[in-house]
Amino acid sequence: xxxxxxxxxxxxxxxxxxxxxxxxxxxxxxxxxxxxxxxxxxxxxxxxxxxxxxxxxxxxxxxxxxxxxxxxxxxxxxxxxxxxxxxxxxxxxxxxxxxxxxxxxxxxxxxxxxxxxxxxxxxxxxxxxxxxxxxxxxxxxxxxxxxxxxxxxxxxxxxxxxxxxxxxxxxxxxxxxxxxxxxxxxxxxxxxxxxxxxxxxxxxxxxxxxxxxxxxxxxxxxxxxxxxxxxxxxxxxxxxxxxxxxxxxxxxxxxxxxxxxxxxxxxxxxxxxxxxxxxxxxxxxxxxxxxxxxxxxxxxxxxxxxxxxxxxxxxxxxxxxxxxxxxxxxxxxxxxxxxxxxxxxxxxx
Amino acid sequence: xxxxxxxxxxxxxxxxxxxxxxxxxxxxxxxxxxxxxxxxxxxxxxxxxxxxxxxxxxxxxxxxxxxxxxxxxxxxxxxxxxxxxxxxxxxxxxxxxxxxxxxxxxxxxxxxxxxxxxxxxxxxxxxxxxxxxxxxxxxxxxxxxxxxxxxxxxxxxxxxxxxxxxxxxxxxxxxxxxxxxxxxxxxxxxxxxxxxxxxxxxxxxxxxxxxxxxxxxxxxxxxxxxxxxxxxxxxxxxxxxxxxxxxxxxxxxxxxxxxxxxxxxxxxxxxxxxxxxxxxxxxxxxxxxxxxxxxxxxxxxxxxxxxxxxxxxxxxxxxxxxxxxxxxxxxxx
Numbered sequence: 140x141x142x143x144x145x146x147x148x149x150x151x152x153x154x155x156x157x158x159x160x161x162x163x164x165x166x167x168x169x170x171x172x173x174x175x176x177x178x179x180x181x182x183x184x185x186x187x188x189x190x191x192x193x194x195x196x197x198x199x200x201x202x203x204x205x206x207x208x209x210x211x212x213x214x215x216x217x218x219x220x221x222x223x224x225x226x227x228x229x230x231x232x233x234x235x236x237x238x239x240x241x242x243x244x245x246x247x248x249x250x251x252x253x254x255x256x257x258x259x260x261x262x263x264x265x266x267x268x269x270x271x272x273x274x275x276x277x278x279x280x281x282x283x284x285x286x287x288x289x290x291x292x293x294x295x296x297x298x299x300x301x302x303x304x305x306x307x308x309x310x311x312x313x314x315x316x317x318x319x320x321x322x323x324x325x326x327x328x329x330x331x332x333x334x335x336x337x338x339x340x341x342x343x344x345x346x347x348x349x350x351x352x353x354x355x356x357x358x359x360x361x362x363x364x365x366x367x368x369x370x371x372x373x374x375x376x377x378x379x380x381x382x383x384x385x386x387x388x389x390x391x392x393x394x395x396x397x398x399x400x401x402x403x404x405x406x407x408x409x410x411x412x413x414x415x416x417x418x419x420x421x422x423x424x425x426x427x428x429x430x431x432x433x434x435x436x437x438x439x440x441x442x443x444x445x446x447x448x449x450x451x452x453x454x455x456x457x458x459x460x461x462x463x464x465x466x467x468x469x470x471x472x473x474x475x476x477x478x479x480x481x482x483x484x485x486x487x488x
Numbered sequence: 489x490x491x492x493x494x495x496x497x498x499x500x501x502x503x504x505x506x507x508x509x510x511x512x513x514x515x516x517x518x519x520x521x522x523x524x525x526x527x528x529x530x531x532x533x534x535x536x537x538x539x540x541x542x543x544x545x546x547x548x549x550x551x552x553x554x555x556x557x558x559x560x561x562x563x564x565x566x567x568x569x570x571x572x573x574x575x576x577x578x579x580x581x582x583x584x585x586x587x588x589x590x591x592x593x594x595x596x597x598x599x600x601x602x603x604x605x606x607x608x609x610x611x612x613x614x615x616x617x618x619x620x621x622x623x624x625x626x627x628x629x630x631x632x633x634x635x636x637x638x639x640x641x642x643x644x645x646x647x648x649x650x651x652x653x654x655x656x657x658x659x660x661x662x663x664x665x666x667x668x669x670x671x672x673x674x675x676x677x678x679x680x681x682x683x684x685x686x687x688x689x690x691x692x693x694x695x696x697x698x699x700x701x702x703x704x705x706x707x708x709x710x711x712x713x714x715x716x717x718x719x720x721x722x723x724x725x726x727x728x729x730x731x732x733x734x735x736x737x738x739x740x741x742x743x744x745x746x747x748x749x750x751x752x753x754x755x756x757x758x759x760x761x762x763x764x765x766x767x768x769x770x771x772x773x774x775x776x777x778x779x780x781x782x783x784x785x786x787x788x789x790x791x792x793x794x795x796x797x798x799x800x801x802x803x804x805x806x807x808x809x810x811x812x813x814x815x816x817x818x819x820x821x
Contacts, residue, residue, distance in 0.1 A: 208516065209537075210536075211514050211515035211516065211536050212535075212536035213536065265525070272688075273624050273687055273689065277621060279697055297517070298554065299555060300580075301554040301557065302557050306580070309557065312686060316685070317626050320624040322632060323627050323632045325635050331632075331633050365700060367694075369703045370698050370705070373518075373706055377708050383712065384715055384716030387713075387719070388723065391719070391720035391721075391722075392723055394723075394724065394729075395727040402735060405734075405738065406741075409739075409741075409742050411815060413745035413749075414745055416746055419749075420752065424752070424753035424754075427760075428756050431774070434770075450775070450797065453781065457780050457781060457784045460784070460786050461785075461789075462787060462790050463809055465789065466791055466792045466799055467792070468794045471569070
């Protein structure tokens with residue numbers, strides 16, 4: 140007769156025994172008018188044996204152990220498998236799922252849970268109340284979280300605390316508020332999540348040890364954390380402003396990057412061009428000088444004739460290109476004023 | 489025969505019934521008060537197992553031995569700073585003196601209601617004596633983490649910091665516990681501990697809190713925008729500065745290089761043209777000749793005298809016997 144580990148089977152044990160016996164007596168009385176005395180006894184004995192057999196075995200699933208009580212007194216822990224016990228409510232086996240990873244959800248509900256303590260009870264309102272917290276800078280936040288735990292000591296779990304699972308819920312809520320109450324709203328919502336998880340875990344573990352509930356807590360995980368609904372909009376504004384700030388800075392950087400490397404390049408270009416100018420000037424100078432020196436060397440051998448030659452050659456080269464040439468004699472200098480130079484006014488250089 | 493049988497069965501039945509009512513079981517989780525006509529007799533039975541009592545006249549009253557929970561109803565109360573908050577406590581307790589408990593309270597329901605009264609009023613007292621933050625925070629000098637991005641904005645606005653406390657949540661809990669534990673002892677109850685389960689702003693206070701949060705956030709948002717604009721302006725300033733720096737540096741270097749080049753060229757020319765008086769004269773002559781080529785163009789009107797070197801032969805084969813052979817050619821424009 141395995142009973143649910145969360146039920147209050149232990150309390151109703153003695154009446155159970157009585158009921159069974161009364162049931163037996165009833166059956167006996169029913170059978171009396173029908174058969175002889177021998178038959179009645181046989182039937183009664185058979186009924187008792189059948190009932191005994193029916194309640195004399197139980198199976199323990201592989202993820203659990205059974206805690207056996209004899210007349211209410213703790214007898215032993217039993218490992219998984221098929222087992223026998225004293226029938227008719229003398230022995231009572233309670234199956235405790237010690238290897239199963241259990242969890243409790245706060246602020247939200249995963250549908251289809253078999254464990255009644257897994258999800259917040261009391262409907263929508265209670266679920267909402269569970270999440271509402273006050274932070275250390277007197278702001279409000281909505282926190283959802285999950286506690287993963289196992290039953291580590293089935294005897295303590297059954298006999299030490301009346302409602303270990305319910306107590307765990309209280310502990311979890313209390314600790315989470317304590318931890319959140321020591322933090323700013325920014326820590327709670329964004330930067331301090333991991334720290335909150337680990338601190339809440341440590342504190343919950345300490346309390347569950349102190350309370351001797353036979354429960355060991357493995358993990359605390361934060362789920363959604365939000366500012367209260369009317370405030371969410373303004374939290375988004377902050378995020379947008381943060382993005383906008385980045386955008387403004389990036390745009391300014393873009394403008395900077397558009398101009399400065401180009402200017403650097405242009406600077407190098409101008410310097411290189413100037414360098415080119417330098418080389419050109421020097422080379423040209425040296426070329427000119429070389430030519431001049433060579434010429435000078437020859438010139439000094441026959442200066443007079445070279446001068447004349449160069450003079451005449453130059454003029455010969457220059458003259459043909461000139462459209463108006465006037466050659467005057469020293470003696471006829473007076474004609475000069477008569478020349479009408481105005482006609483060529485436009486062509487004057 | 490038939491009567492005998494019935495008698496046997498009756499005796500059997502009665503025997504079983506007597507047996508059943510003279511034994512009882514005590515579970516690990518309970519203890520028994522034995523009462524005789526409603527009056528407790530003997531010490532409470534605290535060990536688990538099968539026990540015997542006087543049938544019919546003695547009754548067993550199970551009393552829980554485990555740690556029990558008390559979950560208070562959330563109730564609204566003012567803090568010292570006149571904020572209405574909703575407080576929800578839970579406590580753990582245990583029946584340590586079952587006889588006393590049985591006499592004073594009889595059952596758990598009345599025990600729970602006593603706890604409601606006592607803890608409820610002690611909570612009100614404690615909450616009224618403290619400011620809200622004392623109940624919210626626990627660790628006195630905790631330094632909060634700050635978002636690196638927020639640091640500047642928040643430091644200026646003095647935000648993102650925790651409100652300082654004198655005592656803290658644990659101590660307030662301890663005060664409630666100490667006061668209540670004393671009062672429940674007379675019921676045979678030991679209070680193990682109490683903790684705040686939920687503390688929240690009362691519905692009527694919430695809009696104000698939300699307004700404050702919204703304005704706080706808006707400030708941060710504005711701060712971000714202004715920081716962004718400021719930083720952008722700074723970058724634009726840098727751009728103009730760096731641009732001018734680069735361009736002026738380029739100009740300076742270019743002019744330096746060109747200056748060096750010109751100086752060098754001048755030095756080279758001077759070195760060659762200035763090597764002797766003859767070289768100076770020759771340079772002047774050749775350079776002038778060279779310049780004619782570019783100075784005198786098609787539209788130039790050239791008036792030349794027959795005295796000039798080029799045309800002197802126009803008038804005679806030997807113009808003016810005393811003409812200086814090295815005379816500079818006379819040319820006028």
